[in-house]
Amino acid sequence: METLNKHVTIRNFKEKQIEESLLNSIIFSGTKASTSGNMQLYSVVISKEKSQREKLLPLHFNQPVAKNAPVLLTFVADFNRFTKWCEINNAEPGYNNFLSFYTATIDALLVAQNVCIAAENSGLGICYLGTTTYNAQEIIDVLELPRLTFPVTTIAIGYPDENPELTDRISLNGIIHSEKYSDYSNEVINELYSRKEELESSKKFVQENGLTSLAQVFTDVRYKKTDNEFFSAKMLDTIKKQGFAF
Amino acid sequence: METLNKHVTIRNFKEKQIEESLLNSIIFSGTKASTSGNMQLYSVVISKEKSQREKLLPLHFNQPVAKNAPVLLTFVADFNRFTKWCEINNAEPGYNNFLSFYTATIDALLVAQNVCIAAENSGLGICYLGTTTYNAQEIIDVLELPRLTFPVTTIAIGYPDENPELTDRISLNGIIHSEKYSDYSNEVINELYSRKEELESSKKFVQENGLTSLAQVFTDVRYKKTDNEFFSAKMLDTIKKQGFAF
Numbered sequence: 001m002e003t004l005n006k007h008v009t010i011r012n013f014k015e016k017q018i019e020e021s022l023l024n025s026i027i028f029s030g031t032k033a034s035t036s037g038n039m040q041l042y043s044v045v046i047s048k049e050k051s052q053r054e055k056l057l058p059l060h061f062n063q064p065v066a067k068n069a070p071v072l073l074t075f076v077a078d079f080n081r082f083t084k085w086c087e088i089n090n091a092e093p094g095y096n097n098f099l100s101f102y103t104a105t106i107d108a109l110l111v112a113q114n115v116c117i118a119a120e121n122s123g124l125g126i127c128y129l130g131t132t133t134y135n136a137q138e139i140i141d142v143l144e145l146p147r148l149t150f151p152v153t154t155i156a157i158g159y160p161d162e163n164p165e166l167t168d169r170i171s172l173n174g175i176i177h178s179e180k181y182s183d184y185s186n187e188v189i190n191e192l193y194s195r196k197e198e199l200e201s202s203k204k205f206v207q208e209n210g211l212t213s214l215a216q217v218f219t220d221v222r223y224k225k226t227d228n229e230f231f232s233a234k235m236l237d238t239i240k241k242q243g244f245a246f
Numbered sequence: 247m248e249t250l251n252k253h254v255t256i257r258n259f260k261e262k263q264i265e266e267s268l269l270n271s272i273i274f275s276g277t278k279a280s281t282s283g284n285m286q287l288y289s290v291v292i293s294k295e296k297s298q299r300e301k302l303l304p305l306h307f308n309q310p311v312a313k314n315a316p317v318l319l320t321f322v323a324d325f326n327r328f329t330k331w332c333e334i335n336n337a338e339p340g341y342n343n344f345l346s347f348y349t350a351t352i353d354a355l356l357v358a359q360n361v362c363i364a365a366e367n368s369g370l371g372i373c374y375l376g377t378t379t380y381n382a383q384e385i386i387d388v389l390e391l392p393r394l395t396f397p398v399t400t401i402a403i404g405y406p407d408e409n410p411e412l413t414d415r416i417s418l419n420g421i422i423h424s425e426k427y428s429d430y431s432n433e434v435i436n437e438l439y440s441r442k443e444e445l446e447s448s449k450k451f452v453q454e455n456g457l458t459s460l461a462q463v464f465t466d467v468r469y470k471k472t473d474n475e476f477f478s479a480k481m482l483d484t485i486k487k488q489g490f491a492f
Binding site: 001004005006007009024025027028029031032033034036037038039040042043044045046047048049052076080081082084085086088089090091092093094095097098099100102103105106109110112113114116117118121122126127128130133134143144145146149152153167168169170172174175176177178179180181183184186189190192193196212213214215216218219220222223224225226227228229231232233235236246 | 253255271283330332335363459468477
């Protein structure tokens with residue numbers, strides 16, 4: 001539990017490389033995660049080489065963490081390998097659909113989170129790059145991902161060169177629902193998010209952007225409706241182009 | 247790493263209940279997982295009561311594990327709470343789209359896997375129920391999940407009453423790709439899956455179903471094309487009905 005409870009995102013890494021045996025043992029622990037019908041519907045692409053990293057960096061919006069981590073791991077929802085196995089065994093695969101895409105997504109994410117925990121337990125630090133879904137098509141091109149695969153997320157990984165404080169979270173009673181979803185009154189919402197709003201860093205964000213509430217930092221700066229809709233359409237096109245029909 | 251590496255799925259549980267404080271501490275560890283922009287786009291619904299469990303059981307296709315576990319936890323992709331916060335803070339939310347659905351899915355799954363690891367580390371056992379996506383609409387109705395939420399997965403959890411062997415996995419070199427995806431030749435596929443095909447349990451499955459290959463057990467019995475396509479269309483309808491437009 002301690003490894004889980006002290007998780008912080010690391011964005012600054014030492015130059016030190018990760019030993020290959022350590023990296024393999026971490027990914028091995030990843031593959032011990034639950035998987036749908038034990039089909040293991042995922043692959044992991046390791047990016048270390050300069051030429052590949054230079055291509056990936058702008059696709060992750062030039063986030064410094066995507067540059068200074070020694071290793072990027074892209075977790076791929078993969079129905080290609082399993083489908084090939086079916087095809088050479090006289091079995092008709094039926095995995096070119098949205099449900100299968102989603103099932104492989106789940107598989108890939110359980111592995112990713114196991115890898116993060118194994119990494120942190122070994123003294124490494126991690127940062128998830130949410131940018132993977134924004135530029136999935138371009139990442140597919142760089143990593144040469146075939147039909148019936150899709151890059152779900154990427155983690156930057158390496159030896160931490162910082163020791164950030166724990167991130168705030170809303171209180172547990174804002175997350176847990178007993179038996180049925182109990183929807184939130186305005187009063188409860190205000191209470192749940194007040195701690196986050198009161199943080200000095202939050203106030204600074206609001207002020208720097210000339211806004212009147214922390215929520216506007218999310219809606220007007222970080223995760224804007226127009227951007228979400230643009231990347232949404234782009235992502236759907238890519239899913240279909242990868243052979244998952246709907 | 248040991249907790250990760252010795253993971254096995256538990257389908258038989260003791261009658262013993264999970265103490266509330268333990269369950270809360272496990273879910274608390276779940277919420278320490280990375281989350282997109284620290285938005286915490288998830289909720290967890292706890293199902294213990296008989297009346298609710300009786301409604302959920304057929305939706306999980308009457309799997310015995312869904313009945314005999316003392317607790318089911320349904321992990322919900324949740325943009326409802328965050329959207330409400332935006333709305334009462336004069337911020338225009340833009341999260342009623344597919345990208346946001348997928349982002350919240352990722353958040354929910356990272357929490358789910360953390361919860362599983364925290365549970366196993368506390369002597370509990372877990373089983374993922376993949377049936378959640380198949381009957382998402384009906385589960386939404388039973389759990390009263392509002393607009394902009396979606397049930398991603400469910401885990402059955404309790405004190406193990408069995409001690410199963412580790413499950414087979416294909417070898418790590420079948421999962422890892424260095425710098426670019428290296429697609430699989432028939433020879434490599436045969437090698438990767440041979441261990442699984444040679445298992446006595448696999449041979450029994452093939453024989454009992456009158457089939458000629460293990461792959462056919464998946465395509466003709468367990469995960470059939472017609473079923474996948476049916477549940478795919480159903481799931482897409484539900485995602486849209488929950489307010490994630492595309």
